[in-house]
Amino acid sequence: MRLRATKSAHSVSYSVIKSAYINKKRTTVTVEKLGNEKEICKKHGVSDALAWAREYVANLNKNAEMNKPIEISFDPSIHLTQNDQRLFNGGYLFLQDIYCQLGFDKICKAIVRKHGFKYNLNSILSRLLYARILYPSSKLSSFALSSRFIEKPDFSLEDIYRSLSIINEESDYIQSTLYRNSLKISKRITGVIYYDCTNYFFELKQADGLKQYWAYKENRPLPIVQMGLFMDSDGIPLAFSVNPGNTNEQTTMVPLEKKLVEDFSLTRLVVCTDAGLSALFNRRYNSKGNRGFITTQSRMSCVF
Known part of the structure; x- marks a missing residue:
């Protein structure tokens, strides 16, 4: 498309034209009449009608080029290469946007500067998170899944296993920084x-490390690992801790709550728990300062 200027005795009129084939003959057709100089200046609030018209036509051509159909040709005589990947997973890109908004990439950079290792922690952590959401599975399966993403992984399976100890070591830093970053994109209700x-x-025959034998709800004779989790009023996780399976769960709340006070700067709290966690020392701790507690209690033990 191009601009045509038609001069008259007292003004210049502008229109958008383009070449076209009609009945196998090339001709010029008018796409849009823009008006004369006075009309253009008045309608669009400009002082130079010619400059505006040129820019308008340039934008039309740019949009037309962007919306131009793409032709793809296939040759039936060419055979596909065996085991050549032609299908890619792009759904993780929606998660990638949230990942960056929460500042995970900057968190990883800070950890890398501190420890000085060479593998790409940001790439590893992001793929582990995407896989955990899209297709929860083992680290081996997560690594295989990441190879089907549009962006190929730049790390090995061994790098994933190496990074796990670092992620565990920096767990408190990751959680507290992630909470502060989340405040920039969403309001967190932490009063309650x-x-x-x-x-x-774990399907193991022998206890080891965090994996210890203890009473399990499903009565499985297997080692277990315990996890404690704080959530805000909207049910969004705040902080968690992982403890040996034989740890009394009543003793896990206060240490994690102290981290909320110290690392998250949360001082006004009302903690809600079930009866199993409402030990006397937990209630006493949350009866001080600006803290409080709500817990369930058996009717037989209520005092009226």
Whole structure:
């Protein structure tokens, strides 16, 4: 498309034209009449009608080029290469936007500067998170899934295993920084928070490290690992801790709550728990300062 200027005795009129083939003959057709100089200046609030008209036509051509159909040709005589990847997963890109908004990439850079390792922690952590949301599975399966992403992983399976100890070591830093970053994109309601514990079992014959034998809800004779989690009023996680499976869950709340006070700067809290976590020392701790507690209690033990 191009600009045509038509001069008259007292003004210049502008129009957008383009070449076209009609009945196998090339001709010029008018796409749009823009008006004369006075009309353009008045309608669009400009002083130079010619400059505006040129810019308008340039934008039309730019948009037309962007919306131009793309032709893809296929040759049936060419055979596909065996085991050549042609299908890619792009759904993780929506998660990638949230990942960056929460500042995970900057968190990883800070950890890398502190420890000085060479593998790409940001790439590893992001892929582990995407895989955990899209297709929860083992680290091996997560690594295989990441190879189907549009952006190929720049790390090895061994790098994933190496990074786990670093992620565990920096867990408190990651959680507290992530909370502060989340405040920039969402309002966190932390006046009333919730705490509970759960267990994960491992199909092992012998206890080891965090994996210890303890009473399990499903009565499985297997080692377990305990996890305690604080959530805000909207049910969004605040902080968590992982403890040996044989730890009394009542003793896990106060240490994690102290981290909320110290690292998260949360001083006004009402902690909600079930009866199993409402030990006397937990209630006493949350009866001081600006803290409070809400807990369930058996009707038989209520005092009226």
